[in-house]
Amino acid sequence: xxxxxxxxxxxxxxxxxxxxxxxxxxxxxxxxxxxxxxxxxxxxxxxxxxxxxxxxxxxxxxxxxxxxxxxxxxxxxxxxxxxxxxxxxxxxxxxxxxxxxxxxxxxxxxxxxxxxxxxxxxxxxxxxxxxxxxxxxxxxxxxxxxxxxxxxxxxxxxxxxxxxxxxxxxxxxxxxxxxxxxxxxxxxxxxxxxxxxxxxxxxxxxxxxxxxxxxxxxxxxxxxxxxxxxxxxxx
Amino acid sequence: xxxxxxxxxxxxxxxxxxxxxxxxxxxxxxxxxxxxxxxxxxxxxxxxxxxxxxxxxxxxxxxxxxxxxxxxxxxxxxxxxxxxxxxxxxxxxxxxxxxxxxxxxxxxxxxxxxxxxxxxxxxxxxxxxxxxxxxxxxxxxxxxxxxxxxxxxxxxxxxxxxxxxxxxxxxxxxxxxxxxxxxxxxxxxxxxxxxxxxxxxxxxxxxxxxxxxxxxxxxxxxxxxxxxxxxxxxx
Numbered sequence: 508x509x510x511x512x513x514x515x516x517x518x519x520x521x522x523x524x525x526x527x528x529x530x531x532x533x534x535x536x537x538x539x540x541x542x543x544x545x546x547x548x549x550x551x552x553x554x555x556x557x558x559x560x561x562x563x564x565x566x567x568x569x570x571x572x573x574x575x576x577x578x579x580x581x582x583x584x585x586x587x588x589x590x591x592x593x594x595x596x597x598x599x600x601x602x603x604x605x606x607x608x609x610x611x612x613x614x615x616x617x618x619x620x621x622x623x624x625x626x627x628x629x630x631x632x633x634x635x636x637x638x639x640x641x642x643x644x645x646x647x648x649x650x651x652x653x654x655x656x657x658x659x660x661x662x663x664x665x666x667x668x669x670x671x672x673x674x675x676x677x678x679x680x681x682x683x684x685x686x687x688x689x690x691x692x693x694x695x696x697x698x699x700x701x702x703x704x705x706x707x708x709x710x711x712x713x714x715x716x717x718x719x720x721x722x723x724x725x726x727x728x729x730x731x732x733x734x735x736x737x738x739x740x741x742x
Numbered sequence: 743x744x745x746x747x748x749x750x751x752x753x754x755x756x757x758x759x760x761x762x763x764x765x766x767x768x769x770x771x772x773x774x775x776x777x778x779x780x781x782x783x784x785x786x787x788x789x790x791x792x793x794x795x796x797x798x799x800x801x802x803x804x805x806x807x808x809x810x811x812x813x814x815x816x817x818x819x820x821x822x823x824x825x826x827x828x829x830x831x832x833x834x835x836x837x838x839x840x841x842x843x844x845x846x847x848x849x850x851x852x853x854x855x856x857x858x859x860x861x862x863x864x865x866x867x868x869x870x871x872x873x874x875x876x877x878x879x880x881x882x883x884x885x886x887x888x889x890x891x892x893x894x895x896x897x898x899x900x901x902x903x904x905x906x907x908x909x910x911x912x913x914x915x916x917x918x919x920x921x922x923x924x925x926x927x928x929x930x931x932x933x934x935x936x937x938x939x940x941x942x943x944x945x946x947x948x949x950x951x952x953x954x955x956x957x958x959x960x961x962x963x964x965x966x967x968x969x970x971x972x973x974x975x976x977x
Contacts, residue, residue: 565809574855604854604893605891607891608887608888612843612847616844640891640892648891652843655880655883656840656883657839
C-alpha cells in the first residue's frame with residue numbers, strides 16, 4: 508500500500524507524512540522546489556525523509572517564478588506582523604497561483620508511475636489564510652480529475668486525496684505530531700528565512716506556527732531571528 | 743480578452759491557437775518542455791509564436807522524466823508502424839502520466855497571473871489513441887478544479903477550458919488549419935524525430951498525421967525520414 512506525500516519540509520506536511528506512515532503506507536515523498544525563497548526547506552526535507560524511512564524521495568525543480576504573481580516566488584515583500592484579523596480576511600500576497608492544483612497534478616503523475624493508491628497533502632482549512640485551494644470541495648474536485656485523467660482511474664483504481672489535517676487547528680496538528688514523535692526541529696515553516704536558516708518570526712506562517720506551539724504549551728525548537736515572546740520579555 | 747494556449751509546437755495545438763486568435767483573444771502561449779525526446783519542437787514553437795503574434799510566450803522546463811513511466815520521457819522504445827486497430831485499442835506506452843492534468847494546472851497558474859479568461863488545449867477525442875485525459879468529462883472536471891482552486895474563481899471569474907478540436911478528425915483539423923493559414927511546415931508531431939529534425943514517419947503520431955493530410959488531399963510539408971507513401975512507390 509503506497510502513498511505519495513507532498514512533502515515541503517514544513518510542519519504540516521511532515522505531520523501528514525507521519526500519519527500516513529502510522530496508517531501503514533509505504534511513503535513516496537515528493538518535494539517541489541518552485542523557485543520559492545526558502546531554499547533551506549529542501550535540505551530539511553531530505554533529513555525528514557530519512558527520519559520517515561521513505562521508500563523514495565523525489566525532488567522536482569521547476570520555475571513557477573516564470574509566471575510571477577506571488578510574494579513567495581516573485582520580488583514582492585512578504586507581509587510581516589499581521590494581526591489574526593488581517594490574516595483571516597482575504598487572500599494574502601503569498602498565495603501562489605493555482606499552487607495546490609499544480610502540486611497535486613505532479614503528485615498524481617508520480618502516483619500513477621509508482622501505482623500509489625493515494626496522495627497525502629498537509630492542506631488545512633482553518634489556518635488556510637484565505638487560500639482557495641485548501642478547501643474540501645477543491646480536494647474532492649481534484650479527486651474527480653484524478654479518476655478521469657489517468658490510466659489508473661480508467662482501470663478503476665482511483666487515486667484518493669487525503670488531507671488528514673484539513674479540519675485541525677495548528678495546535679491540534681502540533682499535538683498530533685508530538686504523539687507521533689515528529690522531529691519538529693527539522694521542520695521549517697517561515698516564508699522569509701534569514702541566510703543562516705533561522706525563521707523570521709514575523710510572517711503569517713511564523714506567527715501561526717508560534718501561536719500553535721504556545722497554545723500547545725510547547726516551545727518551538729527551531730531558531731528564530733525574532734520571536735514575539737522574546738521581544739515582549741526584553742527590557 | 744486573454745487566452746492561455748498550451749502550445750507544443752505540434753499541429754493540433756497550433757491550429758487551436760490559430761482558432762483562439764481568430765476568436766479575438768490576445769494569446770499567451772505556454773510551451774512545456776518536460777524532458778521529452780522531441781527537443782526540436784521547442785524551436786518550432788518559438789517560430790509559431792512569432793507567426794501567431796502572441797502577446798507572450800513562456801517556455802517552462804521541468805523534468806517529468808524524474809518520474810519515468812512513459813516511452814516519451816523514459817528510455818522505452820516508441821512503438822512503430824502500428825495498425826489503426828492497434829492504435830485504437832488500449833493506452834499506448836507513449837502516454838505520459840497525468841500529462842494533461844499537469845499541463846492544464848500549469849496553464850491555470852499562468853492564466854491566473856495574466857488574468858486570462860480561458861485556456862485553449864489541442865486535445866482531441868477521436869484521435870486520442872486511448873489517452874484518458876483527452877475526454878470531454880475530464881476537461882469539465884478540470885474546469886471545476888480551476889473554479890474552486892484559484893483566487894480568480896473565488897471572485898467569480900472562472901477559467902474556461904476550451905478544446906475546439908475535441909470532436910474533429912485529423913483531416914478536419916488540417917482543413918481548419920488550412921482555412922486559417924497555419925504554417926504547417928513549422929508544426930511538428932513526431933514522437934521520435936531524427937537528429938536533423940525530420941519526422942520518423944512510423945510512430946503513432948506520424949501515422950495519424952500522414953493519414954490526415956492524405957485524406958485532406960494534401961501533402962504534409964514537413965520532412966520525413968521515411969514515409970509510407972514513399973515506400974509504397976519505391977521499386
